[in-house]
Structure formats: structure tokens, C-alpha cells
Amino acid sequence: MHKLELPATPMLCSGHAACPGCVEALSVRHLLAVIGPDAMAVIPPSCMAIIAGPQPYSSLRIPVYQPTLESSAAAASGLRRALDAQGRRDTHVIVLAGDGGTYDIGFQCLSSAAERNENILYFCLDNEGYMNTGAQKSSSTPHYARTGSTPAGKSTRKKNLTEIMAAHQVPYAATASVGYMDDMLRKVEKAKAMRGFRIITLLVPCLDGWGLPDDGGLRAARYAVESGAFPLYEVEDGSRYTLNHTRRTRPVAEYLALQRRYRHLDADTAHKLQTEVDQAWDRLERQISSSAAAPVH
């Protein structure tokens, strides 16, 4: 363990509009510190847009363009090309979008930007639902989780965004969590140094939407990784897999027990969820071993 040094001039300033204890604000404060001042952010309607603040205030030190909810990757592409045309190729264009704006309504243009290998760094701030509108389900909401639009629990599984993006064979697709800060910062540094389309999905436990105490966000973020429910891994060029947190040290039940959204689960259903996590983990391990066996080009 070492003490994290943030720059004297923060990139996400205090006085922002996040809920007390918000893991998203914490995550973005640290990732923006890595990105630095030579950048522009595209932030669609989302919790992050609220955190950024109403006009004319902004909690971010870099320019922010807020597009429509479904168009972040397309808007970032346009901004990127304008900067390129102006000779400003070193200025980073980042996206800070929620899971609704990424997995759901923004998915079409996300796929297209990935296919075109646009030179943008896309962060999906994944709190597993439409938390900004009061916690409704998105296609990122996990199986059985209770939300405003799935009061009996969601009947289908979470979409695997990282696998889909890796299938586009983009330079970089990774998962990260502020619960494992060193790993997250390393990934942001690594992605920042690369060119082309890069996407990092950050698991952002939502205190209100998941039913966590004000100081419970980081614990949930760690348990998600330690139980294998949210594996930390990275995929380069769609084929080189690396598992960053290799051991599962906790049963899924311990992760579920932290959260009100799973409070309705009986032991049988919790066991089914454990089986699903086991299956997904096995699949990921198979991909990692076949990736290690494949020749490096």
C-alpha cells in the first residue's frame, strides 16, 4: 500500500453535485488526474452529467460537451476529427458515459466508433442501471437484481460489454474498479498512451441504487472483484487476454449480502447466481489460456 498523490490542482474539483460517498465521483477524480489537462470530455446525460454540474458551472477543469444520450461515441468521433483537422492530435478525447448510455441506447454508435477504430478513450461508468432516473434496469443490470423496473428481480443476465468490444478487435478493452485503485490507474495510464479505440468499463457501486450504506461503496467494489462477479481483465487487439485479479477469495453470497437489491433472493437463487459466476469465470479462464497459447503477431 502507498499513499496516492493527487495533483495540487484537481481535475475534478470539490463542490461537485455527487451524492455523499459516491464511488463514481471518486473514480472520475482519480482517472481525470491521470488524463490531465490536455483533454476534452464527452459526457452524455447520466449521473456524471449531474456531477459535472449545471451551466455555467463545471466541476471539471477540461471542456465538456454534453451530447444526446445515445450519441456519445459518435460525438466523440466528430470532436476527435475536428481536433485532428486543427493539428491537435495530442489532445485526448474521452467519454464519461453511464451503462445506460453505453450498453443500451448508445450501443449502436459505440460499435461503429469501435469498428472505425476512432482515436478516443471511452470510460463506461457502470453502476448497473439507470441510477440518475431513480434506479431502473439497463442491459448491464445483473440477473435477479431488483430495480424500479424489475421489482421482482431482473429475469435475464448482464450483457458482457467487454467481450463484445473485444470482438471488435479494438486496441484496448478492459474492466477496472476503484476498489483496486493501482490496477485502475495502471489501466488508465496504459490506455492513455495507446492510440485508436480504447474502452475501460469501471464498476461503480451505486449507494442508492444498490442499497448500500454511505461508506459501503468501496467494500462492494472490492467484493465484486473478489467474488468473481466482476472480474478485472484486459484484452488487447481483441485477442491478448490478461486476468489481473486471478484468485477468487469470496463466495458470491458475501457480495450479495451487502446489497439491498438482492435482499429478496432465497438460498436457491443465490446458489444459481454463484453457478453463473463460476461458469463465466471458467469461460474467461479458457479464453486466457487459449490467448496465452496463441502466437503473438
Next chain:
Amino acid sequence: MTATTSPVPDRTRTRPGSTRLLTGNHAAAWAARLARPQVAPVYPITPQTPILELLTDFQAEGSFDAEILTPESEHSVLSACIPASLAGARVFTATASQGLLLMHELLHYASGARAPIVMVNVNRTVASPWAFWPDQTDSLAQRDTGWIQFYCEGAQEVLDTVIQAYRIGEQVQLPVLVNQDAFYVSHALEPVSVPAQQLVDDYLPPYAPAQRLDTALGQSWGNVVTQDMFCRHRQDVEAAMAGALAVAQDADRFWSEATGRSYGLLERYRCDGAQVVVVALGSMCGTAREAVDAMRADGVAVGLLKLRLLRPLPVQALRVALAGVPDVVVLDRNHSPGLGGILHQELRAALYGMPHAPRIHGFLAGVGGVNVSPQSIAQMVHTAQAQEPLVQSEWMRTSHA
């Protein structure tokens, strides 16, 4: 401002103007090339695709070096255009019909963001059912989105209007839609005078907005505002629209000084002493000229008012142009179910309360690409003279016994 204009080889810059046989689509692409946009997101759609293809050909041969994006939809095309424009880049795109409708949300977003994008729209029927004929419902249905809208009669006018559109849009900070009818204009060849690059460069200085997305400025766009801020912003957009009338007239006059070609915001054709004036948009004006000539030869005092600028609607100019005219016949190649013709209702509103206001007769003529012949226009003029005007538009009779 760190923006740089695209380097264009000297031979292109100094090449004199030429006359080329061009379609409306190719005239649009030539205009885009001459205007030197820096970003051009495009998506194919019939009958607009030849614009896209000629631009990519220009790029391949090295005479057009804008950043061309090829996203997965027209929606993403316009989504990319807006922040590119806000970053200070000149932006061009083109679409038609369903593509324009898919952009609808972003059309509002672009004008609200005060992004002076120039977009060519090829007016085509709106499904369902599917069809590919000339019909202006697509763009007329966007009249409340805050875009300046022009309608062009022929290929030369398309080229000239696209170049004028950049000058107008960038002065008033509003996006501009330049419309041309499917096939009648988009695919019809005519000799087009293509001006020299130097002439266009002199007419159109590089785009350099003071307000822009720039790391040196730290400004942002799009965040939540209060009721008062929103209302004030709409008033600013309205003021910009109002200002666009004079700016568009100036742009046309300076273009006339440079090229000898001028169109006005509207054109009166043989309207002196006219008892009936036909009002139309776009390619139908060409047919109406024939009809007017034939009727004048038969001693019928009829004229044509071609409306080139629909937004902002030049209300005062329309009132002056139609003062003292007993009957006005509006031809609508569009359909607003439950109301009739959109231009008919626009004219009724524009002339309402005028002393001795003309009687306004509206005809749904050419909806879905149905042919409108000079004879059918003459018939509608005769019908109008013989009856009191109706509140709703009438359907043009499509067969002549």
C-alpha cells in the same frame, strides 16, 4: 485559434473557374469542395449518395482533405457534426428523407448549440410505404428545428446556395439546410459554372469562432440550465434567425458581385399586373415558369413567386411581393395530414391581416412525386379564379380529360 485551413495545392487554388455538366448532387459536392470544410461525416441514402461518392473521389485524388467519417447512421453523422462544429471546424454533410428524419432530435440540438453546419438535403418521399420520388415533406416537417432552410430550383442554384450558406450560417451561428428535389434536381444534368477556388476563398473567410470547445478556453456546452437561461437562449436563436434575412440578402448580393448570379430570398417572375400569382418551392418553379409563359401568351395575367428561403420566412418581403394581387395559388409538394399543404398554411399565416390580402388557394400538387405539368398548373389557376378559397388545401386532379 489554432485552426488551420486545409492545404490545397496551388494549381487548384489558382485554377480558373470552369463550366461543367453537373447534376444537382455533383454541384453540391463541388460546392462542398470549394467551401473547404474540415470535417465531413456522411452516410449513404438514395438519392443523396452521389454527393458522398464524389466527395470521397475528390479526397482520393487529393483535392478534398476534410476528415471524412463514415458512421453507422445519419443519426451518428449529425451527432459527430455538432461537436466538430463547436470545436471550430467547418462542417459539411448531406442526407435525404428518412435520414433527415432520423436526425430530427439532433437538428434541434445543432441549432440550440449554434453550430453553423451546412447540410444538403435531397427532398424525397417519407415512408411508409417506401418510395423514392420527389416530395418535400421531409424537410418541411423540420421547419421548427431552428435551421435556416433554402430550396433550390436547379443545379447551379444548389452550388451557389451551398457556398452562400456557409457565409450566412457562420455569421449568424445557425445551421443551414440546402434542399433540392430528388431526381428533378439531384440527378438532372445542366451546365454549371464552377467558380475558381480563389473566388470562393475570397468570398468565404476561414471559420474562426470566438466561442468554441478548446482546452485553452475551458468552455463547455450542453449542461443543464435554468428556465430563464433556456428562455433567453431561445430568444437569442430567434434574434439570429431574424438577422439571417439581412445576412442572406447581403450574401446573395456579394455573390452576385463576384459571379454575376443572384437569386434573392424570393423571386417574382412576370408578376407585374398579375391577377393570379403561383407560389412554389424548388424544382416545381421551373414548370411554373413554363405555365406562366403559356398563360401569358394566352392573355392570362399570371405570375410566379418562387420562395427560395423558407426559414427564416421572409414575411415582409412576401407581403410586399403579393400586395394588390387578387388571387394566390400555392403549390405544395408535401402533405401534412389533417391540415393539407405546409406552404399553403405558411402563406396564410404570413399574409393574414394584410389590407386587401390576396385570396389564398392551396393545392396539394405533386405529392409523392406525381407529375405536375404546365397544363395542370394552368388548370389550378383557372380553378382558383372560379371559386372562393378553401381553408384546407385541395388535391390536384391527376388526370386531364
